Amino acid sequence: MKTIAVLTSGGDAPGMNAAIRAVVRTGCENGARVLGIRRGYLGLMHGDMFEMNLRSVSDIIHRGGTMLYSARCPEFATEEGMQKAIEICKANEIEGIVVIGGDGSFRGARDLSMRGINCVGIPGTIDNDIGCCDYTIGYDTCLNTIMDMIDRIRDTSESHDRCTVVEVMGRRAGYLALNAGIAIGATSILIPELPFDIEKDIIERMRRTQKTGKEHFIIVVAEGVTEKLEAQGIHGVSSLAKYIEHNLGVESRATVLGHVQRGGSPSAKDRVVASQMGSRAAHLLLDGIGNRVVAMQKEQIFDFDIFEALNMTKSIDLNLYNIAMEISI
Ligand code: ADP
Ligand code: F6P
Numbered sequence: 001m002k003t004i005a006v007l008t009s010g011g012d013a014p015g016m017n018a019a020i021r022a023v024v025r026t027g028c029e030n031g032a033r034v035l036g037i038r039r040g041y042l043g044l045m046h047g048d049m050f051e052m053n054l055r056s057v058s059d060i061i062h063r064g065g066t067m068l069y070s071a072r073c074p075e076f077a078t079e080e081g082m083q084k085a086i087e088i089c090k091a092n093e094i095e096g097i098v099v100i101g102g103d104g105s106f107r108g109a110r111d112l113s114m115r116g117i118n119c120v121g122i123p124g125t126i127d128n129d130i131g132c133c134d135y136t137i138g139y140d141t142c143l144n145t146i147m148d149m150i151d152r153i154r155d156t157s158e159s160h161d162r163c164t165v166v167e168v169m170g171r172r173a174g175y176l177a178l179n180a181g182i183a184i185g186a187t188s189i190l191i192p193e194l195p196f197d198i199e200k201d202i203i204e205r206m207r208r209t210q211k212t213g214k215e216h217f218i219i220v221v222a223e224g225v226t227e228k229l230e231a232q233g234i235h236g237v238s239s240l241a242k243y244i245e246h247n248l249g250v251e252s253r254a255t256v257l258g259h260v261q262r263g264g265s266p267s268a269k270d271r272v273v274a275s276q277m278g279s280r281a282a283h284l285l286l287d288g289i290g291n292r293v294v295a296m297q298k299e300q301i302f303d304f305d306i307f308e309a310l311n312m313t314k315s316i317d318l319n320l321y322n323i324a325m326e327i328s329i
Pocket of ligand 1: 010011041073074075076077101102104105106107108109
C-alpha cells in the first residue's frame with residue numbers, strides 16, 4: 001500500500017480545506033494510506049501527523065482556513081531541518097507529499113524532491129502571485145471579501161463626502177489591489193509593480209474628479225507599496241489620508257483591511273479549482289510522479305516541473321490598469 005501525505009504551508013487561504021479533501025479522498029479511493037501533516041514543514045520535521053480517511057475530511061469543503069493548520073518554519077530551509085524531515089518521511093514510509101502553499105513552500109517541496117521525497121505543489125495563496133499559474137486557490141474568495149468590505153466603506157464615505165484610503169494585502173503583488181480597485185471603482189490604485197507619483201496619480205486625479213462633481217473617493221493601496229510611499233515622505237495609509245486632507249481639503253480616513261481578507265468560506269470557484277488541483281496532485285503521487293507543481297492556465301489544469309515552475313514569471317495586466325485609470329474618474 002502506498003503512503004502519501006498532505007500539508008498546508010505559509011499564509012493560509014480559503015479553499016485549502018477543499019484541496020485537502022480532494023487529496024485525501026483521491027488517495028483513499030485509490031487504495032493509498034493518506035497522512036495529514038499538521039502545521040506545514042514544522043509538523044513534518046517533528047512527525048506531527050495522523051492517518052486520515054474518507055470521513056476525516058467531511059464538512060470542511062465550505063470552511064476557510066486549513067484543518068491541518070499552517071506555519072512558517074525557517075528551520076526547515078536549513079540542511080539540518082531538511083534531514084530531520086527526510087528521517088520522518090522514511091520512518092513513516094511516506095512516498096510522496098502534496099504541499100499546498102505559495103512559492104516559498106514550493107521551494108521547500110523542490111528541496112525535498114531533490115533529496116528523494118516526491119512532492120507535488122498546489123498553489124494556495126490569496127495573493128495570486130505564482131508565476132506558473134493564472135490562478136491560485138483563495139484569490140477569488142479574498143477578492144470578493146475585499147469588494148464587500150470596500151462597498152461598505154463606500155456607503156459611509158459617500159454619506160460624509162470623504163476620501164477613504166484602503167490598504168489591502170499583497171506584500172509583493174498587486175493583483176488583489178488592482179482587481180479590487182476596478183471592482184469597487186477606486187479613483188486611484190497603487191501597486192508594487194508600477195511606479196507612481198502621489199501628486200500626479202492621486203492628488204491631480206482627485207482634483208479633476210472633484211471638478212466633475214464627485215465628492216467622495218476611494219483610494220486602494222497594496223500593502224507592498226509601503227517602501228515606495230516612504231520614499232515620497234508618506235508613512236503608511238494614515239499618513240496618506242492626512243496628506244490628501246491637507247492638500248485637497250477633503251476629509252479623509254484610512255482603513256487597513258488586514259487578516260479579515262484571508263478568512264471566510266471559499267467561493268464556488270475556489271472550491272472547484274481546489275478540488276481539481278487536489279485530485280491532480282494525488283493522482284500524480286499515486287502514479288509515482290513527483291517534483292511537479294499543479295497549475296491553472298486558461299481555465300485548464302496542468303502540471304509543471306517544480307524547477308521550471310519556480311522560474312516562470314507573470315506580470316500584471318497593464319491594460320487592466322489603464323482601463324481602471326480611464327474609467328474610474
Ligand atoms: P509561501 O509558501 O506562502 O510563499 P513562505 O515564503 O513563508 O510562504 O514559505 C513557507 C515555508 O516554506 C517557509 O516557512 C519554509 O519552511 C519553506 N521555505 C521557504 N523558502 C524556502 C527555501 N528557499 N528553501 C526551502 N524551504 C523554504
Ligand atoms: O501571502 C499571503 C499574505 O496574506 C500576504 O498578502 C501578506 O503580506 C502576508 O501573507 C501576511 O502574512 P502574515 O500576517 O500571516 O505574516
